[in-house]
Amino acid sequence: MTPTLPNQALPRRDEAFRAGETALLLVDMQRIWLEPGADPSHPERGPDHYFYRQTSSQTIPNQERLLAAARANGVEVLHTIIQSLTEDGRDRSLDHKLTPIHVPPSLPEGLPVASLAPVGDEIMLPKTSSGIFNSTNVDYLLKNLGIRYLVVVGVLTDQCVDMTVRDGADRGYLVTCVSDACATITQERHDVALKAFGGYCWVTGTDTVIDRFNALGKTA
Template sequence: MMKGTYPEGLSRSTLVDPKRTALLVVDVQNAEVSPYIQENQPDYYRQVTQHVVPQIRKLIDAARAAGSEVVYTVIESLTSDGRDRSLDHKLSGLFVAKGSWEGKVVEAIAPEADDILLPKTSSGVFNSTNLDYVLRNLGVEAVVVAGVLTDQCIDMAVRDGADKGYFMICVSDACASYTTARHEQALSAFGGYCRVSTTQEIVTELGR
């Protein structure tokens, strides 16, 4: 079990200490289930609403019961016109206005009053928020990642978190991308930076 310092013999299969673990829910917001997404990415919409969100609900409930932190990030500008966005988001036409419906977390897994919610304007949550600072202040050592898109913002969170010294876990059945192929390719590509687990495995681990 993880304690204040990493024990000798740490491996990807080492069980985490729930009190030093954070569940990071990435970009599961209304923009990802909007009428535009329903029309243009119907398979992805169904995957998010019928599979990813229910799995994340289970993870959140397990994290709360175990005393783990629940941290959310969403794509949302700090301004109404998006002038604070990263160059990449500007070039990509990716814009969610400050305070907009699109920037809110999907209601079924909405944050509670004392949860941490960090808006970002880049793919990498460690790059455009103070997540690293917050996690260290909370005493977090392990980060369990779920959300969308597997091959974009999830990928960045896993790689960057690993480089910053966190024990990273990606919950494969609580993530999604626009296609199954993209999802599976991403898991294969960044699997060397984390432990890839299922929702049930994490629920069991946190509740042991």
């Protein structure tokens, strides 16, 4: 039988981030989902829909602040987007074919919104599943980068963000979900999702994470 580690040997989910071991991951912050009228699956959603109002007024601005703090303090920044490897989408998962979800690599709207786009040599990974750990080599990359603390933001809270948090926790990362830098189709769905997967991560707000990022810069 494997001996159980004493509680004092285990980390806390909200323990302080460490320089060189912390990454910010932006999930699916693409024009196709965030610009009214761009999503072909939901033409009925106009600019006044809750999701667009929430992402434009809170989610995107908070992510812009998080990005600035991460870049200023040596936090690794990664992006993931839903995007097929082929123009006809034949490489997609069965789930994405059935839904259907297909964002070809040539589609400009498939890229992140301008203010959240990768800069320099930040890594962007295309995926064809809800969970980035299922259809990319992100686990391999994070381990190569020496990442232990994974800060997750993005859309949708109850779909791709949820999967990222749970899968990251299962693979041994200390995951933080920034609640006011995520969004989904309704406030109720957002709140229920955070409550459901909150046991897998530390749920906190943008201001707190920015303070943590800034603290890393002071120790560098």
